[in-house]
Amino acid sequence: MKPCSVLVVDDSRTMRSLIAATLAADPEITVVGEASDAFEAREAIKQLSPDVVTLDIEMPKMNGLDFLERIMRLRPTPVIIISSLTERGTETSIRALEIGAVDCIAKPSARNRDSLDDLGSRVKAAASARLPRGAATARRSIEQGAVGGSYLSDGRVVAIGASMGGVEALCSLLGRFPENCPPTLVTQHMPAMFTKSFADRLDRLCRPKVTEAIDGAALIPGNVYIAPGGWKHMLVAGSDRTRVRLQEGELVSGHRPSVDALFQSVARTLGSRAIGVILTGMGRDGAQGLLSMRQSGAETIGQDEATSLVYGMPRAAFENGSVGAQLPLGGIAERIMTMTNKTRIR
Numbered sequence: 001m002k003p004c005s006v007l008v009v010d011d012s013r014t015m016r017s018l019i020a021a022t023l024a025a026d027p028e029i030t031v032v033g034e035a036s037d038a039f040e041a042r043e044a045i046k047q048l049s050p051d052v053v054t055l056d057i058e059m060p061k062m063n064g065l066d067f068l069e070r071i072m073r074l075r076p077t078p079v080i081i082i083s084s085l086t087e088r089g090t091e092t093s094i095r096a097l098e099i100g101a102v103d104c105i106a107k108p109s110a111r112n113r114d115s116l117d118d119l120g121s122r123v124k125a126a127a128s129a130r131l132p133r134g135a136a137t138a139r140r141s142i143e144q145g146a147v148g149g150s151y152l153s154d155g156r157v158v159a160i161g162a163s164m165g166g167v168e169a170l171c172s173l174l175g176r177f178p179e180n181c182p183p184t185l186v187t188q189h190m191p192a193m194f195t196k197s198f199a200d201r202l203d204r205l206c207r208p209k210v211t212e213a214i215d216g217a218a219l220i221p222g223n224v225y226i227a228p229g230g231w232k233h234m235l236v237a238g239s240d241r242t243r244v245r246l247q248e249g250e251l252v253s254g255h256r257p258s259v260d261a262l263f264q265s266v267a268r269t270l271g272s273r274a275i276g277v278i279l280t281g282m283g284r285d286g287a288q289g290l291l292s293m294r295q296s297g298a299e300t301i302g303q304d305e306a307t308s309l310v311y312g313m314p315r316a317a318f319e320n321g322s323v324g325a326q327l328p329l330g331g332i333a334e335r336i337m338t339m340t341n342k343t344r345i346r
Helices: 013-024 038-048 064-074 087-099 119-127 135-144 166-174 194-205 259-270 287-295 313-319 329-340
Strands: 004-009 029-035 052-055 079-083 103-106 157-162 184-188 209-212 223-226 233-237 243-247 274-278 299-303 325-327
Touching: 004 013, 004 038, 004 119, 013 029, 013 119, 029 038, 029 119, 038 052, 038 064, 052 064, 052 119, 064 079, 064 087, 079 087, 079 119, 087 103, 087 166, 087 194, 103 119, 157 166, 157 259, 157 287, 166 184, 166 194, 166 329, 184 233, 184 259, 194 209, 194 223, 233 259, 259 274, 259 287, 274 287, 274 313, 274 329, 287 299, 287 313, 299 313, 299 329, 325 329
Parallel strands: 004 029, 004 052, 052 079, 079 103, 157 184, 157 274, 184 223, 209 223, 274 299, 299 325
Antiparallel strands: 233 243
C-alpha cells in the first residue's frame, strides 16, 4: 500500500523536526516536505500534492485561518492543526476545525509531553477522511433555526460521543436544538484546554446553554455539558436528581475522557430514561457503551457513513448491534426532539 504523504508546516524548525521525526517512525507515512510559512506551504502543496498537511496556525506573513480557508476553497486537503495550549491558540484551533481542519493536537509541552504519541494513527485516519464542508454547515444550522414545533422535554437525558470530525458535527447537531432541549452530555475527544474554548464557541452558536462540565452539576433541561479534555472521565450518577461526575481513572478504550465510560454510566444510572448518540470519529470508543445503553432500554442513534468525516466509531457501533437507528447528521436533531417531546401525539 502506498505510504501516506505528509507536508509539515510550522514556523519553528525545532517543531518541524520533532513532528517529522515522529511521523517518520511509522513505515506507512512519508514526510514529503516541510514549510515555515503559508507561502512556502502553498507552493509545496502545489508541487507535492500531500495526502495530509499538519499546520501550525500561529505563523508569520499570513494568518493560519486565512491560509486554511484558501486550502479548503482552492485545493481541499485534510489538515491537522498542531497548536499551542494558549487561550488564543485554542480558540483559533476551534475556529480552524469549523473551517474544515479534520483534527487538532496540542503541541508538546511540560504538561503534554506525549501529545504527539498517536499522531501517526491520526494522520492516517485524516488521509482517508471525507473532507467536511466547513463552518458554513454550522452557520446554516443556526440560520435554519431549531427543530420546529412546540417542544417540552419528557425528562430523558441525551448522551453524545464524537471524535475526529466531531466539532463540525456537533456545531450542526446542537445548532438545531431548541432552547429547552433535554439535558445533554457530550464527550468529544479533544486535548485538555481545548474543550473550554469549544464549549464557549458552542454557547455563542447555539440556543441552549453550553458549558464545560463541572463535577456535581445537576442535569437540567436547556443545558449541554461538554466533558473537559484530557484528565477525567465524565459520568452521570444519582437517583432522584442526576448529576455530572468527573472521575479520575485509567484510559478506557484508549481515551480519557472516554465515550464508553460516559455511555456505561448512563446505562447504569438512567436505563431507558436516556438517548445515546454516536457521531463521526476514528476507532471504537463508544461502541460497547452504546450497546449497554441499548440493552438497558435506551434509544440509540448512529451517524451514517455518508455524512461521517471518519466512519470509525459509528461503524463499530453499527456492527456490534448497538445502533437502533442510523441517520444522516442532518436528521439526528429532529429524531432526538421527536423522541423526547412530551407534547407529541403518541
